[in-house]
Each structure stands twice: as C-alpha cells, then as structure tokens.
Amino acid sequence: MTEVWFYHLQRETLETALPPLLQKTLERGWRAVVRAGGPERVDALDAHLWTWRAESFLPHGRHADGFPERQPIFLTDADENPNRAQALFLVDGAQPGDWSAMAALERVILLFDGRDEAAVAEARGYWKDAKAAGHGVTYWKQAETGRWEKQA
Numbered sequence: 001m002t003e004v005w006f007y008h009l010q011r012e013t014l015e016t017a018l019p020p021l022l023q024k025t026l027e028r029g030w031r032a033v034v035r036a037g038g039p040e041r042v043d044a045l046d047a048h049l050w051t052w053r054a055e056s057f058l059p060h061g062r063h064a065d066g067f068p069e070r071q072p073i074f075l076t077d078a079d080e081n082p083n084r085a086q087a088l089f090l091v092d093g094a095q096p097g098d099w100s101a102m103a104a105l106e107r108v109i110l111l112f113d114g115r116d117e118a119a120v121a122e123a124r125g126y127w128k129d130a131k132a133a134g135h136g137v138t139y140w141k142q143a144e145t146g147r148w149e150k151q152a
Helices: 014-027 039-050 099-104 117-132
Strands: 003-009 032-035 073-076 087-090 107-113 136-142 148-150
Touching: 003 014, 003 117, 014 032, 014 039, 014 073, 014 087, 014 107, 039 073, 099 117, 107 117, 117 136
Parallel strands: 003 107, 003 136, 032 073, 032 087, 087 107
Antiparallel strands: 136 148
16 A cells, blocks of 8 residues: 655745655655645746755656656646656645545655644544555654654
8 A cells, every 4th residue: 555654844844845855756766746735836846946956956847848747756736647656745735635546656745834733634634534545654753853753
C-alpha cells in the first residue's frame, strides 16, 4: 500500500519546507506531482522553484509550459498525474480525492500549516481516511533544531 506522510509545518513555511522534500524525491529517482489549492498557488510555486537556491533550481513544469509527461515535478491544482509520478504532494488545502485510488503511488506527502486550526483539523480527518483505506500513515514534526522527526 501507499505510504502517506503528514508534515506538520510549525517552524517553516511551505516555501521553505517543500523544495528539500522535492529534491529528496528526485534523488530517489522518482517523479512528483505537487497539487496546490488553486491556480494562483501553482503560479507562485512555479516562480519559487525556479529561484529556490541561487546555485540551482528544481526542474518542473505545469500545463502552461507544455509536455506535462516529461516534467520531473509537475505543478497542478487538479486531480491528475500526467508525468506518472510516484509521489504526490498535497499543499495549501489541496484535496486528496479518493484514498483507494492512491494505490498506484509510492508515497503521498501532505504538508499542513500547524498554525491554522482548520488545516490541522483537516489533516486529522485525512489521517483517519488514509488509515481506513489501508495506507501506512506517518506523522512528521519539526524539532527545535529544524530537523524533521518521525512522531507516529
């Protein structure tokens, strides 16, 4: 079954936490889909990933760029997987859709803002739904040092 990892953002913003996780995904030889909460966030993430580090960028694209099947990281706000990704990132309140349909993925990574009570409550509901669908679930929280630590 698919592993579902929940990242509780408390010390970092999404813009700080997402790029290293995407980089690790690419280092595994996987492709990724990043599903955002809306088209404006897709545009913002697109701009951010080009300038994430001065010495490098994360190779990515979106529908406006064409050739979605060739993108190592595909940014979208729709329930799709045009690049045959092994990892799905859910950010900014993006809906996971049908948990039973996630079986084709290796991992689903849900990043949620720990300072937003509605986002925390929504993540708790997704945890229950993913677990009920038979997926392995893992909860990650940032330590004082900034490192991610597995909590459950």
